[in-house]
Amino acid sequence: MSGPAGNLLAPTRVVRWGPVSVRIAPRALTVGVSLFLLVLVAAAIHVANGGSALPLDAVVRALLGDDSNTRVHLAVTEFRAPRTVGAVVAGGCLAMAGAITQTVARNPLASPDILGVTAGASLGAVSVLVLAGGGAAGLSGFAGQVGLPVAAFAGGVLAGVLVYLLAWSGTLDSYRLVLVGLGLNGLAVSLTTWLLTLGDVTSAAQALTWMSGSLNGKDWPLVEPMGLLALVLLAGVLVLGQRLVLLTMDDDVAIGLGVRLGRLRLYALILATLLASTGVVVAGPLVFVALASPQIARLLTGSAVPPILLSGLVGMVFVLVADTVAANALAVSLPVGVATAVLGGPYLIFLILRNQRRLT
Template identity: 40%
Template sequence: MKSTLTLRTPGGLSLRTDVRALVVVVALLLAACAASVVLIGTGDFPISFGDVLRTLAGNGTAGQDFIVNELRLPRVLVGLLVGASLGLGGALFQSISRNPLGSPDVLGLSQGATSGALVVIVLLSGTAAQVTVGALLGGLVTGLAIYLLAWKQGVHGYRLVLVGIGVSAIVTAVNGYLLTKADLVDATRAVVWMTGSLDGRDWSQVWPLLALCAVLVPLVLANARGLRMMEMGDDVSNALGVRVERVRMLLMVAAVLLTAAATAAAGPVSFVALTAPQLARRLTRSPGPNLVPSLCMGATLLVTADWASQRAFGADQLPVGVVTGVLGGVYLLWLLVTERRAGRI
């Protein structure tokens, strides 16, 4: 039997928490914090773990303060926020579609955000801020198209995934066409952005993403109960008083915004949204969407992958999207084989 912890407030409210899931969340948060400190200390001017902590507390030298707080801390915060957004967005889509393949990578949302960015880069020669806006709009338009095409007296899991795969193929072809129309400078800039990287990220990327997460994460968690009931089926959820289509639409919009914002901030970082919810579920061994563990897992995965991209290949530093793409591709193949053996695909 699963052990649970019940927390009671003076007002009479109670919250039941799975102890194992709580331990996993705490462990992932500690791992994300430790990986972040190590990542901040990594670079051409290495800084020890203790010196990083002292500098973050305001007790470092002037040089350490500049390197840590101005150059490296924004990059790490963007990585944490992007990973958390992708992990939470992936958990939402997998729960709504009731399919482990229902992630933004497979459904085409990342490719849609990429199309929006490419339009700004190739056709408009826009600034970095305009590229961010273009990626957000591209993700939103793609998400709306998938929802409308998948609608037939409601949105159901496999239909959503199949429509998303079709839209992804179309958008990927559009992206290839846009690259062929670009001049050499814009094409190079677009390919670098499409790889997915945290290089050069500063506080101007941190604050918008932090504000969006501050709004959307509480909104998503407030509807977590309805989402968990929806996994039992629409009829059962309706009988239990859940307004299924309203909750589904609200959470899909939140997931699209989280994915588009993450893509706008760091480019299309592959497979974090697919793998983070699955790994979190295996660690917690808990049914349901596992929203908070997925969020923490996504943040931990991305900062760890960013450290690996800088240190695991010697002098050759790779964009973080290359590392997550390779590892996520291997995981996707394993997942497909597992699902086939279980007779689910």
């Protein structure tokens, strides 16, 4: 990328092949290929260690279509593969949403939480679980298969729309966006807590389990549509991604270059909201994935802004490793959200201390 915005990116080289020329960043390309291979390895290990351990070579053969071992093939394709794909979708979507949010807010400590998206999705899901009265039906009834995913997605999107409407004042200012998002986030959290007091013990327990972030019991009817939606949103990331670096410039400079900041921030906000809502629907509000993954990708590539696609790959690895650890570290399987908190908490402390040292 040339021009003033190009200085914010990692060094690039132009590769020519006849009349075709492509600009690539060697370090980013190397990191991207390495992360992609790491996702494949982490996914295979995740499938092999979901519950009772399976031989890794048998798992790989089953994933490649070998059904000679019926037991392994059924366990992998029908029970473990949906959970693994769910981890990939949730981790990738949340991490890319975090990268976009941090770029728009110009703050490495930002995440979709400041847009109220995560809290809005939680409010929607808890509303269904409590008001529908999970009871005996629980997560396997209407609330689990239809109502909960729809309510969670609608809650996240509605929260993003409200933040936009309340933050808009002729243009979409990043500072005002953060303040409005934090206020709406606090309101949604308070309403969620109030709803938990209204439900019975069973409904409240189910709601708290979902809010902790979990991949248990994920099946193809949920994972497949969310995966397809994630692919559609990925196309939006590819279209919008290169332009988001312009949001890191001073507003006057960007406007002088002909950038319509309000419209660009709006498109970025819509994309981040949809990505975060998709990730929350699949795995619940996983903490630290959207916060830590973009900064890890930025440090790996040496870029001044979080690379969106590479952030998604880091998020996939993060959630796959966290869920593998959560399922096997103790005698009792833990929700993946607990593992992401344990793994991401120290990184958050490191990031805060690092920023403080820069300011002093």
